[in-house]
Amino acid sequence: MAYDFPNSPSLGQVANGYVWDGEKWMRAGPLPGPVVATKKNYIINGAMMISQEWGMASFTVSLGYPVDQFIIGFVHGGTCTYAQVASATPGGSPNRIRYIATAADTSVAASDAVYIKTPIEGLRTADLRFGSVSAKTITIQFGVKAPAGTYCVGVLNGAVNRSYVVEYVIAAGEANTDVVKSVTIPGDTTGTWAVDNTAGLNVFWSLMAGTSNQQAAGSWAATAIFASPNQFNFMGTINNVFELFDVSLTEGTVAPPFQVPDYASELALCQRYYQQSFEPGGIAAAGFIEFDWAASAAGTLGGGSIILSPTMRSAPAVNVYDVAGNPNLITVINAGGALTNGQTFNQLTATPKNLRLRLYSIAGAVGLAFQYRVSARL
Amino acid sequence: MADYQLTASEEPCAVIRDSDKACIPPDMANRDYNGDAMQPGYIQWKEAGGVPDAYVEPPPPEPAPPTTEQQILYDHENRVRALEGEPPLDLDEFVKQLSG
Numbered sequence: 304m305a306y307d308f309p310n311s312p313s314l315g316q317v318a319n320g321y322v323w324d325g326e327k328w329m330r331a332g333p334l335p336g337p338v339v340a341t342k343k344n345y346i347i348n349g350a351m352m353i354s355q356e357w358g359m360a361s362f363t364v365s366l367g368y369p370v371d372q373f374i375i376g377f378v379h380g381g382t383c384t385y386a387q388v389a390s391a392t393p394g395g396s397p398n399r400i401r402y403i404a405t406a407a408d409t410s411v412a413a414s415d416a417v418y419i420k421t422p423i424e425g426l427r428t429a430d431l432r433f434g435s436v437s438a439k440t441i442t443i444q445f446g447v448k449a450p451a452g453t454y455c456v457g458v459l460n461g462a463v464n465r466s467y468v469v470e471y472v473i474a475a476g477e478a479n480t481d482v483v484k485s486v487t488i489p490g491d492t493t494g495t496w497a498v499d500n501t502a503g504l505n506v507f508w509s510l511m512a513g514t515s516n517q518q519a520a521g522s523w524a525a526t527a528i529f530a531s532p533n534q535f536n537f538m539g540t541i542n543n544v545f546e547l548f549d550v551s552l553t554e555g556t557v558a559p560p561f562q563v564p565d566y567a568s569e570l571a572l573c574q575r576y577y578q579q580s581f582e583p584g585g586i587a588a589a590g591f592i593e594f595d596w597a598a599s600a601a602g603t604l605g606g607g608s609i610i611l612s613p614t615m616r617s618a619p620a621v622n623v624y625d626v627a628g629n630p631n632l633i634t635v636i637n638a639g640g641a642l643t644n645g646q647t648f649n650q651l652t653a654t655p656k657n658l659r660l661r662l663y664s665i666a667g668a669v670g671l672a673f674q675y676r677v678s679a680r681l
Numbered sequence: 682m683a684d685y686q687l688t689a690s691e692e693p694c695a696v697i698r699d700s701d702k703a704c705i706p707p708d709m710a711n712r713d714y715n716g717d718a719m720q721p722g723y724i725q726w727k728e729a730g731g732v733p734d735a736y737v738e739p740p741p742p743e744p745a746p747p748t749t750e751q752q753i754l755y756d757h758e759n760r761v762r763a764l765e766g767e768p769p770l771d772l773d774e775f776v777k778q779l780s781g
Contacts, residue, residue, distance in 0.1 A: 366720060376719065420719075463717045501710050527718060617710035620703045631702035649739050651704050652695075663739075678703075680712055 315487030358583030381408035399548035425503030438490025452535025461502030606661035636670035
């Protein structure tokens with residue numbers, strides 16, 4: 304049997320069960336046999352299961368995190384809502400993120416944009432060797448459910464001055480159904496790609512892009528662009544729905560089938576970037592953090608430290624709330640246990656490893672209570 | 682009111698973001714402090730001409746109320762001083778002398 308391969312294949316092109324890696328044809332998909340090697344998925348929370356901050360609450364404003372590690376930004380004349388939703392995916396995850404156009408914007412202004420972005424820490428992507436002659440080819444695989452059209456996906460460095468855009472098509476027959484798409488991107492041999500605790504690589508999906516956010520697909524550019532001129536205007540029709548799920552970024556030209564990660568392990572990975580002391584969606588009066596001291600020492604300096612586990616990516620930004628949920632205030636515990644909300648505190652410091660809060664002398668106080676959230680997001 | 686307020690009289694120092702009262706450390710690796718064009722942080726806000734509100738000294742600590750033991754000692758001391766024809770001591774001054 305003879306195979307007929309294209310004479311001038313493009314990178315990632317598949318023919319006869321083989322994929323062109325830029326130099327040679329490689330078998331597409333796993334090798335036959337009982338042992339299938341797994342690959343490192345550089346994406347954290349690609350199963351969209353972890354949503355520490357808001358749970359399944361909906362957003363209507365830009366730059367919210369419907370799930371950990373995934374941020375949605377937009378500039379347009381319409382309105383939208385987005386959230387983590389419970390909806391089983393082909394890869395087996397119980398969750399995905401969903402973005403809905405609740406008021407259309409049919410006229411795309413130059414600066415208009417809708418994007419979903421997930422940043423990856425440089426320490427995690429260092430082995431991809433971007434910015435060197437040894438840069439590795441990567442493949443982004445993701446599940447998507449969207450109206451028919453041409454969309455864009457790509458990568459951007461942490462310094463937001465190197466970007467690569469790839470188009471993918473939702474055909475008419477694929478519209479509004481779960482499909483798995485895969486794009487391959489050659490590693491960038493130039494540019495600055497962080498290999499420390501700052502953003503090494505951003506992956507983005509574009510839903511709308513004005514001319515200021517467009518560049519030709521298929522090549523590296525010294526820009527911060529995330530779409531091509533062919534980008535579909537997802538916001539053009541009210542009630543359009545875009546869903547993203549089962550996301551992986553792996554080295555090489557072929558992605559393995561998506562594997563839902565262990566929940567506890569993935570939660571720990573997410574907590575390197577974000578943690579909070581309360582359940583998703585709001586401050587709970589129960590379960591607050593409490594520092595107590597002996598009644599005989601009442602009125603003297605009070606406070607304490609919390610070990611942040613796991614160690615965070617950087618010194619985090621800290622929000623402190625009293626038990627009633629008032630920001631930047633704490634609750635004083637009085638002798639006998641009565642709580643007084645609305646108390647200002649005197650010192651708040653945070654390192655990647657701990658959080659320390661101090662209250663100077665308050666007459667009658669025998670303790671303090673509060674809730675907190677810490678963010679070292681990229 | 683500006684978008685940020687300093688927490689010390691000189692920078693670099695942590696800043697309080699007015700929108701959510703987050704305390705943001707002066708760490709260039711922290712996105713809220715040093716963001717980028719897509720997600721500006723405090724540094725980008727300042728570079729765009731933003732001027733933070735000045736640091737406001739927190740109120741001094743309240744003096745600690747005397748313990749029962751200190752109060753008993755204070756009352757005893759003043760009874761002795763009264764017998765000796767001396768003027769009574771101020772409570773705060775007496776507590777400071779005990780602590781010293």
